[in-house]
Amino acid sequence: MKFLVVDDEVLIRKSLIRAFAALGYICDEAENGLQALEKIKLNNYRAILLDVVMPNKNGYEVLLEMKKKTPVFIISAFTGDDTNIGYIQSDPRVLEYINKPFDDIFNIVKLVIDKTIPAGAKV
C-alpha cells in the first residue's frame, strides 16, 4: 500500500517521495486538496501526509469530505491562529501533527512508517 503526500510545495512532495523511496516505500503525491480527494477516492492509501494551507480545498476541507478511515498525518506550520485546528484535533483519523519546517525528513518518514505499519510488515 502506498502513502500519499498532499502539499502545494513541490520540493516538499519530491523530498518526501524520495525519502520514502529511500526506505523502500512508494509515495504518491497531490498538489492540492481537490486532487487529493480524487486520488483518495480511487486508491487505498496506507496513510496520508496532509498539509493544511493549500489552494483548491485546504487540508481541513479534505478531512471533512474524505469518507475513508485512512490515517492522516498533518504536516503544517501551525501559527496558532488556525480557526479549524479544533476540528482537526477532534478527528480520530489524525494520528500526528508534524511541524514545518522539518528538522530531519528521515525522522518524519520513519515516524509515519512506525505508526502505520506493524513491525513485522516493515521492509
Added chain:
Amino acid sequence: MNKFFLLPESSQIKNETDAYLLIGELSFLDNFINIKASKILIATPDVIDDKKLHQMASCSNFFITETDNFTRLSQFLKSIQIESEKNRQVQFIKSEIQKKRKKLEFLNDQLSDESEKKIESLEKSHIEETEKNKKEKSLLHFLDFIQSESIGDDFVESVFRFIWKDLKKITRLNLIGLSMTTLSDRSKILFYDGSGESMSIAGVNFSATNIAIQLTSVWGRPVGKIMSWQLPEISRESYLFLEVIDAQDSQNKINSYIAERIAILSMYLDRWMIEKEIEVAVDRWKNTFRSFSGSTHVVDENFKIYQSNYARENGEFCYKVLAQRDSPCSMCPIIQNRNTNFVIKEGVSVKTYFSQFKLQLKNYFFVIYEDITKLNQLHSHIIQTEKMSTLGRLGNHLAHELNNPLTGIKSYVQTILSEKVTASATLPASTKSDLNEILKATIRCQKIIKNFIEFSQKKEPSLEKVRFSEVLQNTLVLLKTALRSHRLYIDLKNDEILVNSHDLQQVLFNLIKNSCQAMQDIGTAPGTIKIYQEIKDMQAGAKILFHIEDTGSGFNEAILKNIFQPFMTTKVLGEGTGLGLYLSKKLLNNMNANLKIVSSANKGAKITLIFDRL
C-alpha cells in the same frame, strides 16, 4: 337829771366796736366790765364818787363823766373818735405792712426758688458739658484709632476690641459681631467675645425680628438680647450687632455710641471689605493665570511682556524668553492675527490662542501657548505603532509563506545527501560540500524566520545564565569576514548575565556589523573595536555594562536623536532596513536590558549594553 340809757343788748356788744356809750346804774354797768372796748360812762353826780365806779373805771377803759358835762363828753367822744381813727389807721397800716411782708415773703420765696432752679440748671449744664466733652473725646479717640489702624487681616478684630473696651464702660456685653455678604454671596458672621475673633458662615437675616432665634440655631447656644444696626453707605448689606446682657438701662447710651460711629465705621469696614475682596480677586486671577498649562502671557504691541506665568526678567520680550530669538516669530498669532500652530523653538511645537484688549489707550495681547510637542510625538508614535503592527502581520504572513519552500529545499537536500538515495554511487565530495552549504543556509534562514515570528508574536524570551564573552565568541565566528580588516580588543571576565543567548547573539551581530561598516565608511582601515565591561551602581540597582567602542564614522546629533526609531538608516537605500538598532533595543528590552549610544560625527561610537548584575 334825766337818766337815759342807750342799751344795747349785752350780747350785741362786740369787742371790735370802738366805743360804747353806756349810761346806767352801776349794777347795769357791771355787766360790761369785761368788754374791752372803750366805754363811756355817764354818771350822775350822785354816784360819781362811788368807789365801785372808780374801781371799775380803773380796771378798764371806762370813762366816767358827769351827765351834764357835755363838753367834756364831746371832747371825750372826739378823742375816742380820733383814737379810734388812729387805731383804725394803725390797724390799716399794720395790715398793709402785714400784706407787704407777706408779699415780700412770697417774692422772696419765689426768688430763692428761681435761683435754686438756676443753680440746678447751671450745674446740670456743667455736667452735660463734661459729658459732651467726654463723648467728644471718646469719639476723637475712636477716629484717631480707626485712622491709624492699618486695614489688614486683623482690622476687624482690632475694631471689635476697641468698641468692646468702650462699651464695657457702658454696659455688660457678651459679643460684638458683624454680618456681611461675601463675594460668593454667602452670609458671613464675624464676632468677638472679648477674647478672640471667630467666624461662622451662615445666612442670618438681620432685617427680620427673630435675629436671636436665628443666631441660636447658628451657634447652638441661647442668645441674649441682640441689638443690630445696618451699616449705611456700604457696598453690600451688612449689619453690626451686639449681644448685651442688661440692655434696659444702657440701651440709649449704646444706641448713641453706635450712632455716632456707625457712619465712619461703615466707611472703614467697606474699605476693608473691598480691599479683602480685591485681594481675593487678585489672588484668584493670579492663580488662574498661573494654572494655565502652557506658557501664558500678556504682551504689549512691542512684544514686551506685561504679565506671564513663567519666569522672566522685567521688560523682556516674549520672543526672547519663549523662542530664544531676537525678533518676533513669523508665525506669532499677533502678527498673523489668528491662532497659529508652529515650532516655537527646536523640538517644541505650540498651538496658540490669543485675544486683544485695550488698557489705557494701549493695545495688549493675551496669548496662551499650548505645548503640543508631546501630542505630536504621541501622534507619530501611534502612526509608528500602526505601521509596525501592519509590518508585523505582513512579516508573519511572509515568514509562513517562506517556510514552506524552505522546508522543501531543506528536506530535498537532506534526501539527496542521504547515501541511500544514491545507492549505487556516492556523491562527489565537492557536490556534497555544496549541498551541505545549502543545508546550512536553509537552517539559518529557518532560524531567522523563526526569530521573526517569535519577535512579531512578542513571546517572552526564555532567559538563561550565560557568559557574555561566550555569546560574543559565537557571534564573532559569524562576522569573521567583516572583522578581517579591523583590530579587535576584548577585555571581559566574571561576565555572567541572564539573557536569551540567541537574542543577544542577534543583537551583538547587528551592533558589531554596524561598527565594522561604520569603520569601513571612513576608509581609514584598520579601525579598532574595543569590547569591555564596567560595573556600576545605578538608581535601578547594580548593573553590569558592556561597552562596544569603534573608531567609525559615528552619528551626528540629529541621527542620534532618532537612532532607535524603526526605519532609521544611514546606509544607502537597499543596504540596510533601518530596523537593526530598533530590533536590537527591543530584543534587549525584552530581556530587561537596555541599549545606550554615545557618539558624535567622525569620532566613533560607544554603544553600551546594560544588564542587571547577577
